Amino acid sequence: MFNSRLLSLIRKEFIQIRRDPRTLALTILLPIVQLVLLGYAATNDVRNVPMAVFDQDKSAASRDLLDAYRTADYFKLTYDVQSEEELHRLIESNDVRVGLIIPPTYGRAITAGETAQVAFIIDGSDPTVANTALAAATFIGQSKATELTIERLAARGMGNVLGTAVEVRTQVWYNPDLVSSYYMIPALIGMILQFLASLLTATAIVREREYGTIEQIIVTPIQAWELVLGKVIPYVLIAFFNMLEILIAGVILFKIPINGSIGLLLALSALFIVTTLGMGIFISTMANTQQEAMLMVMFTLLPSVFLSGFLFPLEAMPVVLQWVSYAIPLRYYLIVVRGIILKGSGLAALGPEVFALSVFALIMLSAAAARFRKRLD
Amino acid sequence: MNEPIIVVENLLRCFTNGSSEITAVNHLNLTVQTGEIYGLVGPDGAGKTTLFRLLVGALRPDGGNGRIVGYDLAQDIEKVRHQIGYLPQRFSLYGDLTVGENLRFFAEAHGITAAAWRQRKTEMLAFVGLSEFEDRLARNLSGGMKQKLGLATALIHRPRLLLLDEPTGGVDPVTRQDFWQLIGRAVTREGVTVVVSTPYMDEASRCTRIGFMNGGRILAEGTVKELIRPLDGRILELAGTNPRQLRQIILADPDVEAVQTFGSKLHVRVKASTAEAVQQRLQQTIGTSGIALNRLRPIASTLEDVFIDLLENGNHEQTRH
Numbered sequence: 001m002f003n004s005r006l007l008s009l010i011r012k013e014f015i016q017i018r019r020d021p022r023t024l025a026l027t028i029l030l031p032i033v034q035l036v037l038l039g040y041a042a043t044n045d046v047r048n049v050p051m052a053v054f055d056q057d058k059s060a061a062s063r064d065l066l067d068a069y070r071t072a073d074y075f076k077l078t079y080d081v082q083s084e085e086e087l088h089r090l091i092e093s094n095d096v097r098v099g100l101i102i103p104p105t106y107g108r109a110i111t112a113g114e115t116a117q118v119a120f121i122i123d124g125s126d127p128t129v130a131n132t133a134l135a136a137a138t139f140i141g142q143s144k145a146t147e148l149t150i151e152r153l154a155a156r157g158m159g160n161v162l163g164t165a166v167e168v169r170t171q172v173w174y175n176p177d178l179v180s181s182y183y184m185i186p187a188l189i190g191m192i193l194q195f196l197a198s199l200l201t202a203t204a205i206v207r208e209r210e211y212g213t214i215e216q217i218i219v220t221p222i223q224a225w226e227l228v229l230g231k232v233i234p235y236v237l238i239a240f241f242n243m244l245e246i247l248i249a250g251v252i253l254f255k256i257p258i259n260g261s262i263g264l265l266l267a268l269s270a271l272f273i274v275t276t277l278g279m280g281i282f283i284s285t286m287a288n289t290q291q292e293a294m295l296m297v298m299f300t301l302l303p304s305v306f307l308s309g310f311l312f313p314l315e316a317m318p319v320v321l322q323w324v325s326y327a328i329p330l331r332y333y334l335i336v337v338r339g340i341i342l343k344g345s346g347l348a349a350l351g352p353e354v355f356a357l358s359v360f361a362l363i364m365l366s367a368a369a370a371r372f373r374k375r376l377d
Numbered sequence: 378m379n380e381p382i383i384v385v386e387n388l389l390r391c392f393t394n395g396s397s398e399i400t401a402v403n404h405l406n407l408t409v410q411t412g413e414i415y416g417l418v419g420p421d422g423a424g425k426t427t428l429f430r431l432l433v434g435a436l437r438p439d440g441g442n443g444r445i446v447g448y449d450l451a452q453d454i455e456k457v458r459h460q461i462g463y464l465p466q467r468f469s470l471y472g473d474l475t476v477g478e479n480l481r482f483f484a485e486a487h488g489i490t491a492a493a494w495r496q497r498k499t500e501m502l503a504f505v506g507l508s509e510f511e512d513r514l515a516r517n518l519s520g521g522m523k524q525k526l527g528l529a530t531a532l533i534h535r536p537r538l539l540l541l542d543e544p545t546g547g548v549d550p551v552t553r554q555d556f557w558q559l560i561g562r563a564v565t566r567e568g569v570t571v572v573v574s575t576p577y578m579d580e581a582s583r584c585t586r587i588g589f590m591n592g593g594r595i596l597a598e599g600t601v602k603e604l605i606r607p608l609d610g611r612i613l614e615l616a617g618t619n620p621r622q623l624r625q626i627i628l629a630d631p632d633v634e635a636v637q638t639f640g641s642k643l644h645v646r647v648k649a650s651t652a653e654a655v656q657q658r659l660q661q662t663i664g665t666s667g668i669a670l671n672r673l674r675p676i677a678s679t680l681e682d683v684f685i686d687l688l689e690n691g692n693h694e695q696t697r698h
Contacts, residue, residue, distance in 0.1 A: 011482075015478060016471065211469075211471075212468065216463070216483070217486070218433065219461060219462075220487055221486070222486050375437065
């Protein structure tokens with residue numbers, strides 16, 4: 001298979017890659033830039049939500065409640081306000097996202113053993129922040145309430161009979177601190193691989209047509225499959241390098257724990273690379289110019305971003321879109337890469353995904369081979 | 378070498394452009410003998426490039442068949458490719474590879490071993506005069522040098538047949554002369570047969586045989602002598618003060634077939650064996666019109682006269698052919 005013609009095609013491709021330092025630099029830097037941007041920005045972690053407090057009570061009890069909020073790092077008490085109007089203004093001007101109003105009767109109600117009420121106001125315009133704030137506020141408030149209830153019962157000598165009827169003990173596996181970058185960065189590997197691999201191969205083959213060099217290639221004994229492999233092999237190597245790059249940067253910058261087998265990860269990534277390169281070749285058989293090829297790659301990229309589970313959980317999508325997602329190779333690779341890195345999944349657990357990816361690789365490559373002709377028409 | 382190096386019969390190729398269909402090569406027949414320099418001459422859109430692409434298998438014919446370098450065009454195109462060198466009309470080498478790297482790549486693509494291509498590369502660079510430019514990127518070569526590199530690349534694997542599609546298009550006149558000398562030397566030294574297309578008449582006359590192509594067919598072919606013979610003694614050259622009026626007067630003569638402008642002169646084609654009579658009549662009519670006549674004399678016909686005649690009376694020539 002590795003005959004001298006194929007080797008000289010590969011050598012030629014590497015010379016050309018080297019002679020185009022701008023593209024080369026972009027190819028090497030792009031994954032890191034994307035990783036850093038998306039890794040830091042595309043996080044769903046809500047921390048230090050700015051909060052204003054209107055404490056009309058200023059009693060020991062109200063300070064105690066505020067401390068409960070302060071100690072959890074969900075909120076940051078940035079403003080102490082003197083009126084409800086001031087609170088509204090701060091929310092409107094985006095200086096705070098939440099506000100806590102403690103009525104003047106709070107301390108008295110607590111000491112009297114009555115039900116004390118506080119108001120918690122949340123800016124709901126960003127649902128992600130609002131959801132977390134809502135859950136955190138409720139949780140902190142209820143813990144405080146439970147604590148006070150126990151104190152009251154104990155004060156009446158009933159502390160020992162008290163036990164919670166049902167206690168839900170939650171255990172978060174694989175990513176116990178729910179760090180969203182642990183979830184995003186493995187997926188980024190898939191995203192970047194698909195983008196670069198399909199873009200590089202598609203434009204590399206179309207370039208021969210656009211620059212007319214294909215006409216000279218046609219009259220040589222170079223076979224169509226040699227021409228395709230001569231393009232694919234250099235870019236498989238580059239895409240593989242990109243993957244290692246992201247993986248290493250992910251471990252160093254974001255402390256991603258790799259729980260599974262690195263060998264399995266590399267092997268299955270290679271399978272995914274073949275799938276996306278097949279897609280690139282297929283695109284190259286349809287496009288006449290590099291620009292056309294680039295547009296087509298972008299066109300395939302959008303559904304991959306939105307329907308693969310990269311950004312939004314598949315379970316939350318309408319059923320029809322869930323069906324569509326089955327046709328997106330990235331969907332399977334995301335399960336593979338997140339599974340291996342986060343859960344330490346083995347080949348057995350990933351059987352269906354590996355099967356699906358193999359089928360896609362086969363379909364893409366045979367479709368590309370069927371369309372690819374060593375001719376001008 | 379009894380078998381002609383190219384025999385194609387009834388070659389047909391159509392293109393659909395939107396809703397209209399264009400027949401680029403229209404039931405074309407062509408035979409080229411080993412050792413010839415066969416010149417394909419014709420206006421833009423005559424189908425020359427399509428014909429070349431069909432001959433090298435870059436396009437598939439819609440009909441017809443052919444044998445090239447002893448192999449069937451449809452069945453054994455890969456075997457054909459080992460034996461032919463092709464220089465496309467558009468520069469088709471890698472601009473981002475050096476002269477030497479281009480030669481090496483195409484030598485290896487033809488399966489030439491490392492030991493063999495080094496010597497051949499040096500030989501070819503010397504042949505086209507690019508030895509000192511071996512390390513220059515191909516895109517930084519001048520137009521003429523690019524074509525010379527193309528020629529060297531097309532010859533690197535010692536083909537038996539060389540196909541050159543307008544190799545001197547956009548090349549300065551001096552380099553054109555150079556290039557034609559190279560073609561001649563390639564024939565004698567390398568023993569190749571050449572098919573070359575050109576829009577230039579002076580270049581066509583350097584060929585051993587010429588085929589005049591238009592509308593996807595070869596309308597006439599032969600040596601320069603054979604082609605100009607039918608027009609011998611039928612061309613008058615004229616020059617006068619008022620060319621437009623002059624033209625009208627000439628066209629009014631019943632024995633005049635066509636008038637063509639060549640720079641400041643007019644070439645008048647007349648019916649066979651009427652040249653003397655026309656010359657006398659024109660002398661008189663122009664004399665009475667008041668136009669100053671600088672020149673009026675019979676001249677030897679040129680290829681250009683022949684091709685203009687063929688363009689106007691293509692079908693007539695085709696049936697006669």
